[in-house]
Amino acid sequence: MENRRSEPRLILLFSGKRKSGKDYVTDLIQRSLGSALCCVLRLSGPLKQRYAQEHGLDLDQLLSAGPYKEQYRANMIHWGETRRRADPGFFCRLATKEAWQPVWVVSDARRLSDVQWFQAEFPQQTQLVRVGCSDRTRQQRGWSFTAGVDDSESECGLDTGVQFDWIVNNDAGGASLDEQLQPLLKLARESADRH
Numbered sequence: 241m242e243n244r245r246s247e248p249r250l251i252l253l254f255s256g257k258r259k260s261g262k263d264y265v266t267d268l269i270q271r272s273l274g275s276a277l278c279c280v281l282r283l284s285g286p287l288k289q290r291y292a293q294e295h296g297l298d299l300d301q302l303l304s305a306g307p308y309k310e311q312y313r314a315n316m317i318h319w320g321e322t323r324r325r326a327d328p329g330f331f332c333r334l335a336t337k338e339a340w341q342p343v344w345v346v347s348d349a350r351r352l353s354d355v356q357w358f359q360a361e362f363p364q365q366t367q368l369v370r371v372g373c374s375d376r377t378r379q380q381r382g383w384s385f386t387a388g389v390d391d392s393e394s395e396c397g398l399d400t401g402v403q404f405d406w407i408v409n410n411d412a413g414g415a416s417l418d419e420q421l422q423p424l425l426k427l428a429r430e431s432a433d434r435h
């Protein structure tokens with residue numbers, strides 16, 4: 241266990257395919273709850289930081305949703321997997337070490353080892369949330385199938401073998417996101433109140 245100033249009361253551990261809207265939905269939650277209550281943590285944050293450093297790349301562009309990230313994605317996945325094989329909790333520890341808010345929203349769990357790390361460290365607090373939408377919606381958001389990425393563990397590692405506590409449908413023209421997020425926001429506020 242890390243040496244923290246305070247323990248989180250609730251961790252919403254999000255996963256979903258690329259362009260399903262993980263960043264969009266987690267940003268929405270963070271804005272609704274406010275930064276005193278809630279932070280968004282990205283496991284890909286420290287990964288991209290170190291990858292950019294080692295490869296002399298533009299970190300801001302790697303952090304944004306444009307084509308630059310996609311150009312390096314397959315290689316970043318491979319690089320990250322090598323680090324994770326040596327230490328499965330490596331990026332989880334780095335991403336969470338500065339967090340102090342009572343509610344943590346982790347935007348990008350991808351592998352069973354990510355889920356297992358949070359469940360082992362924070363068994364009472366961790367809730368698994370899946371964001372999903374149709375491939376058609378993902379395509380409208382700029383996705384196209386890329387072999388070596390969309391069929392890799394990075395995208396498929398949580399397709400089976402995990403029981404999600406919450407499922408959010410983020411289809412264009414689908415069920416209202418606001419309505420779907422209400423129970424999660426309520427849980428977050430109640431958990432923080434017990435702080």
Ligand SMILES: Nc1ncnc2c1ncn2[C@@H]1O[C@H](COP(=O)(O)OP(=O)(O)O)[C@@H](O)[C@H]1O
Pocket residue numbers: 256257258259260261262263264265305381410417
């Ligand atoms: N419900 C939504 N309404 C409008 N735009 C959305 C919605 N969900 C996602 N998007 C847009 O689709 C793109 C991909 O979403 P993003 O959150 O980056 O996906 P992911 O993090 O899962 O790859 C972004 O440009 C985002 O703003």
Ligand SMILES: C[C@@](O)(CCOP(=O)(O)OP(=O)(O)O)CC(=O)O
Pocket residue numbers: 257258259262263283284287303309313316317320348350394
């Ligand atoms: C190498 C990665 O960390 C890159 C992830 O970048 P993002 O988390 O920005 O990706 P999406 O939101 O799905 O578009 C993936 C991994 O396997 O760890």
